[in-house]
Amino acid sequence: MTKKPTVGLFVTCLADLFRPTVGFAAAKLIQDAGCDLEVPMAQTCCGQPAYNSGDRADARALAMQAIEAFEEFDYVVAPSGSCAGMLKKHYPGLFKGDPTWEPRAIAFSAKVHELVSFLTDVMKVETVQSSFSGTVTYHDSCSGLRELGIKQQPRKLLKSIPGVKISEMKDSEVCCGFGGTFCVKYPDISNAIVEKKVATVDDTGADLLLAGDIGCLMNMAGKIRREGGRTEVRHVAEVLADMTDVPPIAGK
Amino acid sequence: MQITTPQFKENATRAIQDASLQKALKNVETGFIAKRLAATDALPEFDALRDNARDIKNHTLAHLDLYLEEYEKKVTASGGHVHFAETAEEARAIILDICRKRNAKSVTKGKSMITEEIGLNDFFEKNGIQPVETDLGEYIIQLRGETPSHIIAPAVHLNKDQIESDFRRVHTHLPAGRDLSEHEALLNEARQVLRKRYFEADVGVTGANFLIAETGSSVIVTNEGNGDLTQTLGKCHVVVASIEKVVPTLNDCAQILRLLARSATGQDMSVYTTFSTGPKRAEDPDGPEEYHVVLLDNGRTAMLGTEFQEMLRCIRGACMNHCPVYHAVGGHAYGAVYPGPMGAVLTPSLSGIEVGGNLPNASTFCGRCESVCPMRIPLPKMMRHWREREFEKHLQPTAARYGLKVWAFFAKRPKLYRAAVSVAMPLLSALGGSKRRIHSLPLAGGWTRHREMPAPEGKTFLQAWAERQATGAGR
């Protein structure tokens, strides 16, 4: 009997702190796909806030911590295009020229996957079992789209759910204005950008807005609720794992 | 130009509230993006050409000194003059000297961002020479005393009504009752007014999209033909170009030309791509008697050999047309010569990170700019490098730096982190109540000014997962 692949779940700081449901949904999906899942307790943050603020030293320290906690697994899976992008595309560069850590980072990065693309592209999942019913629209978070090529994969799995209807928004690939610390460093510009995004979401008439990144989702949900819009907001994993009993992000 | 980049945040807020500007910016968002996509979709080789173009420029930069020497030889052999200028001051002085020698009173100008960079128009005026912008967009903003808000479409921030009122205000020699309600009427009026100025000009100044070492040619790319009338009717043609504009051969230029118009405006080729080599020949019935090229450093040599060298590949293409920040605030808010993503990388190089710091910081790193850059410049990566330089120099706002340090302190100590968040998250969750969101939060004003803050679910995932593992509930 072939051994099941082992997966270390990199839950991401935002999911860990704000939306554990996403962590449980990810765990279920990964296990249903036939993997042995573990959740290393020593994980905190991928280091992207430090990295994007120019603090390479702290970014390196957090990267070493993540690599040490996860490198034993066959795969490292994160329910976030932005964190997975950091781990996969940026970790090796942090250790350029370091004879010990560069090879370790490269080996580690090769194992990293964003959740949905892991299911479709690596585990060859074609369908998911979910009782969810409703019209959804999908926002293509920037890092997942441009660093990791995530576009068709979430749509493929959503379409496999009989109750789901997808209503595509105009400009789904345009940034939502979150950008990590950007949204608090330049709040007015961030707001101008998210206003446009929320208008395109509204135009779809969808019941539910989905995406693969909690930062984007919190940003868009916060705006929709402030403006009194009707669309609810969840992480795509919640729908795929049939875990939509909990209140949506920022409530109804 | 007066650099106001340190006031970028205030500029941006004002721009966002400017209804007229926002209406005009819609044209950028809708027009350029669709046109570029149509043009690039129609050319299957487009992405391969981007790779070639990047390689050509990288090769050229690695041998820039030698290509500059070859270029200079050919210009001189064709009867032209090459002048080197290390700084904007030197460049202005050289250009003024050329104009004085010709007793120039009026100088026509093709659209040239480098002349913006060196502040040439103001300098001319201070020295008794009248600069006349001939590119329609540049002409319009010249009438308003403004600077360009976009490197390809300088007047993109204006509406037709604003342009009509400027024309009426300035072209007082024309009948007051004339109808200027149509775009065509405005264009015809500008054409008429500027025709005269071309003939009157003593000197014509253009920039250069490319400088070709193989032939000693300067290349300009326009749709209006204004650059051509500027350089052909002016008795003396002065080209101003920064040193990284050099490419080795005509065939190398062809590779990059195929990317330029498609990226910027969605055209397969601009209407006029003009190769100029030396002054008119003895037998030519028209053309300038003198040809000068002013090669400018102004910070480019300082970028070579650094992590910013790749920025020197820029041909002024597509980035700002695709940037969500540019779409929100327009070009003037950047407060620098070059706006948009390319401006975010170039401005700290030209003006210093202390002055330009806002620009590389005001990015979400969405990466759309890089995805459309014809020369495959990794713009977000270089903006991040600027943030690293700022970090090293302790230039970031204290609150931000402190906040991130606290975060990193905890994140590097998982046990401490767990202890802290297991207290903080349930507290925050309680604040959110049954609505699951928080309307306002001290220290989070930047967020809650414009949006609700989603409340945490309560326990953290790792807490809940550990508990489930302990009780054996769930998998």
Place this chain on the structure above:
Amino acid sequence: MSARDNILSKVRRSLGAAGDDPQRRATVKTRIADAAPGLIPARGQLPSEERVKLFCYYAEKYGATTARIASIEGLPGEVSRYLKSRNLPASVRMGSDPLLAAAHFESEPVLTVLTGASDGNDLAGVSHAQAGVAESGTLVLASGPDNPVTINFLPEHHIVAVKAEDIGGSLEEAFARVTATYGKGEMPRTVNFVTGPSRSGDIEQKIIMGAHGPRALHIVIVD
């Protein structure tokens, strides 16, 4: 040290390279001497008749009008026809180009032909393009007494004759022709690559023809 010396030595210092490095010098010399073409799009690589059709497709896409005549002798008639159809006076400006001379404009006495550079008072000008580029509908015009540059820009209407056999598929082919005519590394004062009539989008991004250059471009392809 001059600004020139300063700049060149700064470049060398930044690159960590020597100016007299024989390897680098050879690389540069070879690249310029070889002037190898890069990737040429398949689009224009067609048999001659299809190339001409493609050329017309793009030229028209960018606002030019096209016509085809069996021989150069048909040019004066085509020019007259064009002027009449646009309600223009029967007068054109042209240079001393041999192909245009071979058209024998004197056979069309109603047409006034002025020669030399344009002074801005011509409503129509006639030129002969050395080459055409099918991949983008572009004409290639070189300066000189044969085809003064001012004729390309000042008259409101520009009529350009180009031989069908001179319409190549790519920009590289056009450059090869220029090189063949003037010599390797040599160019006339001006070479204009023209694609359609003059236009501007500077007012609210609406495209209008006739910004500063001609408002109409009529291309006459000569078999």
